Amino acid sequence: MGVELDRDWIAALPKAEVHLHLEGCIPGHVVFGSEPVPDPEIDNLADLLAHLDTLCGRIERADQLGEIARLVGQRASAAGALHVDLIVNPSHWPHWRDRLGAMVDALDGPLAEAEQDGGPTVGLCVSISRTHRAGQAEELVDRVLELAHPRIVGLSIDGNEAGGSHNERFVKAFDHARAAGLRRCAHAGESSGPEGVREAVEMLGAERIDHGIRCIGDPGLVADLARRGVPLDVCPTSNVVLGIVDDLASHPLEALRLAGVPVSLNTDDPLLYGIELVGEYERTAAAFGWGRAELGGVARTSIESCFASPDRRAALVSELDRFLAR
Numbered sequence: 588m589g590v591e592l593d594r595d596w597i598a599a600l601p602k603a604e605v606h607l608h609l610e611g612c613i614p615g616h617v618v619f620g621s622e623p624v625p626d627p628e629i630d631n632l633a634d635l636l637a638h639l640d641t642l643c644g645r646i647e648r649a650d651q652l653g654e655i656a657r658l659v660g661q662r663a664s665a666a667g668a669l670h671v672d673l674i675v676n677p678s679h680w681p682h683w684r685d686r687l688g689a690m691v692d693a694l695d696g697p698l699a700e701a702e703q704d705g706g707p708t709v710g711l712c713v714s715i716s717r718t719h720r721a722g723q724a725e726e727l728v729d730r731v732l733e734l735a736h737p738r739i740v741g742l743s744i745d746g747n748e749a750g751g752s753h754n755e756r757f758v759k760a761f762d763h764a765r766a767a768g769l770r771r772c773a774h775a776g777e778s779s780g781p782e783g784v785r786e787a788v789e790m791l792g793a794e795r796i797d798h799g800i801r802c803i804g805d806p807g808l809v810a811d812l813a814r815r816g817v818p819l820d821v822c823p824t825s826n827v828v829l830g831i832v833d834d835l836a837s838h839p840l841e842a843l844r845l846a847g848v849p850v851s852l853n854t855d856d857p858l859l860y861g862i863e864l865v866g867e868y869e870r871t872a873a874a875f876g877w878g879r880a881e882l883g884g885v886a887r888t889s890i891e892s893c894f895a896s897p898d899r900r901a902a903l904v905s906e907l908d909r910f911l912a913r
């Protein structure tokens with residue numbers, strides 16, 4: 588067993604959160620005001636995505652987006668997350684999907700303010716939907732590149748792969764993003780198996796895999812990911828809630844970490860699951876008997892794999908080193 592971990596130490600541990608969806612960070616009061624907030628039972632990915640559409644469909648005003656962004660910064664600060672890569676999928680947002688520039692501006696102001704007040708740096712990863720056609724994906728990348736907004740750092744792809752991953756459809760969009768200097772991550776190995784993870788790396792050129800845990804079904808792939816140092820942004824509670832794994836104790840995260848695959852801990856959609864990042868570190872540490880060394884290692888992966896600028900990443904690694912040397 589690891590040493591006694593205290594919550595304050597975990598909250599102070601410098602870290603990044605690299606797998607967080609804006610759509611999973613919408614507080615009920617921003618959507619419903621003083622009306623009662625519905626609380627549906629969610630236990631699978633399809634229901635989760637449908638619920639997100641309901642929430643996002645009611646966000647019409649810039650000040651609502653601003654409030655969501657402000658609270659993202661506040662929760663990150665409380666969890667010791669010094670950088671956040673925030674995934675935004677415009678297709679969930681009917682009032683904003685054709686006004687990406689206005690949407691990013693509405694998020695950018697409060698994020699910049701939080702940063703000036705000592706909060707986290709935040710980079711947006713604009714996300715393609717798995718169900719999109721090739722042309723829609725390429726159009727989204729074109730819009731992101733035209734916008735050239737410094738808040739947007741990456742391209743992502745998310746959604747349900749139950750109907751197939753269709754990676755060949757998205758090769759051109761990802762190639763274009765790479766050529767233009769955008770960072771790239773991809774959801775895979777959640778609702779797809781090991782082949783989805785391999786394709787995300789080899790066909791899409793994803794630098795980081797969101798989830799990726801079902802790579803565990805292919806030992807050769809696990810060895811490849813370890814050798815190439817491809818990081819997985821793991822979200823243990825999300826995987827349990829959506830039935831991807833039975834429980835935390837049987838989560839492949841620990842086997843992957845011991846096999847040398849870089850793994851980080853993240854919340855995915857924290858307000859839908861009623862979780863926060865410190866709790867995710869606590870629960871995982873308890874499940875696998877981790878001490879400070881293991882938690883420090885996971886925090887290091889989170890920072891090294893984040894899409895902050897090289898200078899910012901180096902500063903965060905130094906801050907982590909100083910903290911761990913105390």
Ligand SMILES: [Zn+2]
Binds near residue numbers: 608
């Ligand atoms: Zn996700």
